[in-house]
Amino acid sequence: MKEINIDRQKYERILQAALKQFATFGYQKTNTDDIARDAEVSKGLIFHYFGKKQVLYERTISSVIDFLNERSNNLFTKKYTDLVEVVVVSTRYKMKLEQQYPDHVHLLIAAYAQKHSLPKEIQAKLAKYLDENMKIVHQFLTDIVMKLPIKKEIAHQDVVQLVLGVFNQISVESVQFLKAHPEVTEVKQMQFLAERAEIYMKILQTGFLKNE
Numbered sequence: 001m002k003e004i005n006i007d008r009q010k011y012e013r014i015l016q017a018a019l020k021q022f023a024t025f026g027y028q029k030t031n032t033d034d035i036a037r038d039a040e041v042s043k044g045l046i047f048h049y050f051g052k053k054q055v056l057y058e059r060t061i062s063s064v065i066d067f068l069n070e071r072s073n074n075l076f077t078k079k080y081t082d083l084v085e086v087v088v089v090s091t092r093y094k095m096k097l098e099q100q101y102p103d104h105v106h107l108l109i110a111a112y113a114q115k116h117s118l119p120k121e122i123q124a125k126l127a128k129y130l131d132e133n134m135k136i137v138h139q140f141l142t143d144i145v146m147k148l149p150i151k152k153e154i155a156h157q158d159v160v161q162l163v164l165g166v167f168n169q170i171s172v173e174s175v176q177f178l179k180a181h182p183e184v185t186e187v188k189q190m191q192f193l194a195e196r197a198e199i200y201m202k203i204l205q206t207g208f209l210k211n212e
Helices: 008-029 032-039 043-050 053-076 083-100 102-113 120-145 156-180 187-206
Strands: none
Touching (some): 008 053, 032 043, 083 187, 156 187
16 A cells, blocks of 8 residues: 655644534534635545545544543542542543533544444444543542441442442533533633532532431
């Protein structure tokens, strides 16, 4: 196969334009003509570099996953001993990512939402990304929970699953808030979500029924 000479600046412009279009319109409705226009390249160059839209989408997803992974590496290297702190810190960090890189986050959300209609190769990559991240988070939380004075009748892994449920709930509320309020430009405008995460975790740790 003949090697393709790639102009890196044009290549990156295409990926950035594709990110914006795919995040806004999804895989099926995105038009390569619009990507070419935004990237200021010819449509022919896009197909020369990527062959077809599916490959461009795969490369865009891959670059987004790598980009977000790089910015999340430090989150799980710190030593935590308190679950409330973990959830609050993680929530604030996720809000910051969503506020700073909305297209990256929205592209992944849209991809998961319509994954069953996407090419099999993309479904596999998304599944691998989710699986790897869940393993990291699960092990991270397990290490913390194992050090806590959990009641004897309660399984540690059940606690881990409940904490993951709090993570997922806050993620859902965060996405819903950003969709309802596209004018939000500062992370501090989403501070209430971190406060809500703290409330959820305190209820989880202490229970919600009165002591008789």
